[in-house]
Amino acid sequence: MVAMALPVRSPEASIPTAWPERPGSPSRLGDPYLPVLFTVADRLQEAPDIWTLALQAEDGEGFAFKPGQFNMLTSFGQGEVPISISSLRSGDPLHHTVRDVGPVTRALCQAPIGSPIGVRGPFGTDWGVQDFADSDAVVVVGGIGLAPLRCAMQALLDGLGLPGGPRKVVLLFGGRTPDQLIFQSDLDAWAEQGAEVLTTVDMAANGWKGNVGVVTQLIPNAPFDPSRAMAIVCGPEVMMRFTIKALIERGLMAASIRLRISLERNMQCGAGLCGHCQVGPYILCQNGPVVTYDDASRLLAEAEL
Amino acid sequence: MDSSTSPQVTNHPFFAGLPAPAVEWLTQCSHNVSFQPGQAILTEGAPADNLYLLRQGKVAISTHSPGKGHLLVQTLGPGEALGLSWLFPPFQWQFDARAVEFVEALALDGRCLRERIDSDSALGYQLLKRITPMVVQRLQQTRLRLLDLYSADGGNGTARA
Numbered sequence: 426m427v428a429m430a431l432p433v434r435s436p437e438a439s440i441p442t443a444w445p446e447r448p449g450s451p452s453r454l455g456d457p458y459l460p461v462l463f464t465v466a467d468r469l470q471e472a473p474d475i476w477t478l479a480l481q482a483e484d485g486e487g488f489a490f491k492p493g494q495f496n497m498l499t500s501f502g503q504g505e506v507p508i509s510i511s512s513l514r515s516g517d518p519l520h521h522t523v524r525d526v527g528p529v530t531r532a533l534c535q536a537p538i539g540s541p542i543g544v545r546g547p548f549g550t551d552w553g554v555q556d557f558a559d560s561d562a563v564v565v566v567g568g569i570g571l572a573p574l575r576c577a578m579q580a581l582l583d584g585l586g587l588p589g590g591p592r593k594v595v596l597l598f599g600g601r602t603p604d605q606l607i608f609q610s611d612l613d614a615w616a617e618q619g620a621e622v623l624t625t626v627d628m629a630a631n632g633w634k635g636n637v638g639v640v641t642q643l644i645p646n647a648p649f650d651p652s653r654a655m656a657i658v659c660g661p662e663v664m665m666r667f668t669i670k671a672l673i674e675r676g677l678m679a680a681s682i683r684l685r686i687s688l689e690r691n692m693q694c695g696a697g698l699c700g701h702c703q704v705g706p707y708i709l710c711q712n713g714p715v716v717t718y719d720d721a722s723r724l725l726a727e728a729e730l
Numbered sequence: 731m732d733s734s735t736s737p738q739v740t741n742h743p744f745f746a747g748l749p750a751p752a753v754e755w756l757t758q759c760s761h762n763v764s765f766q767p768g769q770a771i772l773t774e775g776a777p778a779d780n781l782y783l784l785r786q787g788k789v790a791i792s793t794h795s796p797g798k799g800h801l802l803v804q805t806l807g808p809g810e811a812l813g814l815s816w817l818f819p820p821f822q823w824q825f826d827a828r829a830v831e832f833v834e835a836l837a838l839d840g841r842c843l844r845e846r847i848d849s850d851s852a853l854g855y856q857l858l859k860r861i862t863p864m865v866v867q868r869l870q871q872t873r874l875r876l877l878d879l880y881s882a883d884g885g886n887g888t889a890r891a
Binding site for chain 2: 524526528599605625628630633634639641660661
C-alpha cells in the first residue's frame, strides 16, 4: 500500500467519549453513540423512490453542520444507515434525502409525519467550499449525489462574486431518467441565482427536450475556465473515475478536484472505531467521506478494498 | 434544410491542429446547413452522405419502434459531430436524428471525403485521427450507460440497507 497524506487512526487511539473538535460542528447531540430523537415534521417525494424528510428536534432548534457531512439515521426496529445531510443551509431544519434501496431506507422513506427517527451526527469531512475563492466552481453530480451537495451549491452561490467567493458556479447533473433529476425547484432557483445548470439523463422518452447521455459528455463544452477551476465530484465511483478523467482532459489540475467516496463503504459507528468504512489507510467516517483526488486517486483504481 | 456555400470551418474543434492545406481542401468539400426544431437530419436506412459538425443547437439521435414512436438514444450539441456512417459500407444511416433546437452545422460531403482520402492517405490519417476518438468516446459512454449506475442497486445487483 502506498503512503497517503491523510491521518490514519493509530491502534492506540482511545475510544472517543465526546465529539471531536471541529469548527462549526455541534456538540448539542452529546454522546456520539447515542441516537437523539427527532420527529418527522414533513416529507416530500423527490422522485418515485426518493424522499426528503424534514426532521424536527425536540428543542425546535436548527441543525448546524458543514456541507458534505452526514448523520447516522435510525429507523427503530429496522436499523441504522448513514445518510447525507441535505438541508439547504447550516442551521436550517434538518433535511435528509433518502433513496429506497433496502429495508432500512424503505422504512425511512415511508416514515409518516410525527414518527420518531434517531439521529447521530454530524460526521465526516466537508466540501471545503471556503477554498473556492475566485475560482470557477465546477460541481459534477450523478444521481442522488446531489443530496450531499445541496448545501454546498447554496453556499457557493451565496458567495458568488463576493470577496472570498467563487467567480462562477457550474453544475453538471446526470440522472438515470428525467424523473430522477431531484431538487428541481433548487435547480431553477440556482440558475436564477447565477449558476450555469446543465442536466443530462441516461434514458428519456420521446418528447424530452433535454440532454441524453452520460454526465461526462457535458464536460468538454461546459462554460468554465479550466485554468482557474476547482471541481467537486459526487456519484457512483465508476462515474467519478470517468468524470475525473474528463475533467483532467479538459485541463483541470488533479489537486483541484474533490470527491466523495461513496457512503456504500458501510459506515457504522461514525466515530472511527469499528473499521467498517475503512478504505486503504482511511477511516472514511472521519477522514472522509470528502477527500481530494490527489489523496484518493490510487484508492479509486483499486478493484476491491 | 437551409444551406449556404461559404462554410465556416475554423471554429469547430474537429479542425484543431489540422494542416492549412487540409483545412482548405475540406472547406471546398463542405457547406453550411441549418435545421429548424423538429426537422429530420438523418433518416434510418437513407444514404449516409454527410458528416455534420455541429456549431449551434441540439440534435437528438433516436430509433423508432412500432407503438412507441421515437426512442431517444443520445443528444449531441455544439462542438460535436453527427453521422459516421458515410465512412463505411453500406453508407446508410443506422439511426434517425432530428433537430431539438435550431441547429447550425457544417456538412462535409461524405462521397467527396471518401474519394479524396482513398487517394490521399495523409489526409485520411488526419481525418481518422479525429473521427476515431469520437467513436471510442461514444463507445465508452455507451458502456457507462449500460452499467445503469444510477439504478437502485447501483448497477451491481448487491443488496443494500
